[in-house]
Amino acid sequence: MDDAVEKYLTELAQIEHDDPVLVEMEARAEKHGFPIVGRATGRYLELAARSIGARRVMELGSGYGYSAYWFARAVGPDGLVVCTDGDAKNATLAEDYLRKAGSWDRVRYRVGDALEGLAAETGDFDVVYCDVDKDGYPECWRVGRERIRVGGLWLCDNVIWSGHVATGDDREGLPGWTAAIREHNRLVAEDDRFVGSIVPIRDGVMAALRVS
Numbered sequence: 001m002d003d004a005v006e007k008y009l010t011e012l013a014q015i016e017h018d019d020p021v022l023v024e025m026e027a028r029a030e031k032h033g034f035p036i037v038g039r040a041t042g043r044y045l046e047l048a049a050r051s052i053g054a055r056r057v058m059e060l061g062s063g064y065g066y067s068a069y070w071f072a073r074a075v076g077p078d079g080l081v082v083c084t085d086g087d088a089k090n091a092t093l094a095e096d097y098l099r100k101a102g103s104w105d106r107v108r109y110r111v112g113d114a115l116e117g118l119a120a121e122t123g124d125f126d127v128v129y130c131d132v133d134k135d136g137y138p139e140c141w142r143v144g145r146e147r148i149r150v151g152g153l154w155l156c157d158n159v160i161w162s163g164h165v166a167t168g169d170d171r172e173g174l175p176g177w178t179a180a181i182r183e184h185n186r187l188v189a190e191d192d193r194f195v196g197s198i199v200p201i202r203d204g205v206m207a208a209l210r211v212s
């Protein structure tokens, strides 16, 4: 997305909802170059989850809990957000931040491979959200889509990949990731159980509603 437009959307999202914990989490991302979804996309994830009355959200690739912050707002005090990440340090940080935000009691954080975390859970989800390393996207879709209830949502970040999905070029140092995202996008489009669309916010979010 154009930088000026992204800045504008971020400022609007800040008017809609602000919180010192979010500011702290964003400062960490800036300092360490950690790829959180950011304010405008976070707000969109909350909206998408709220719009289907989500109570159970499964995150594949949670980092230190920034996207989970937004899902935790959407699911409410009786809801559940299952987080997954391969890095145990992120789980500790997420606990610190989300305790401060008052939503840690809605979160179950599983350290390890995201799909192993999903396999360890029983039941379907209202939302499965994907933000793992991009070479994992096709497999996450194949497995994740089977765990979404009819009327539930598949949400997946970075599906425009700074425009590389259009040219097919790899991003430097990340061989195969563009092809994997393109495969994911095609697979979602081909699955007639889902009605999907890419929301071109920040780096693109796939939103696909399970209709059958």
Ligand SMILES: C[S@@+](CC[C@H](N)C(=O)[O-])C[C@H]1O[C@@H](n2cnc3c(N)ncnc32)[C@H](O)[C@@H]1O
Binding pocket: 035, 036, 037, 038, 060, 061, 062, 063, 064, 065, 066, 067, 068, 084, 085, 086, 087, 090, 112, 113, 114, 115, 131, 132, 133, 136
């Ligand atoms: C883009 S970041 C997630 C950011 C997070 N969704 C947010 O907006 O705050 C991706 C995270 O997924 C983790 N990760 C990548 N591939 C994974 C996998 N296959 N299983 C579990 N975690 C994975 C990385 O350690 C990293 O913390």
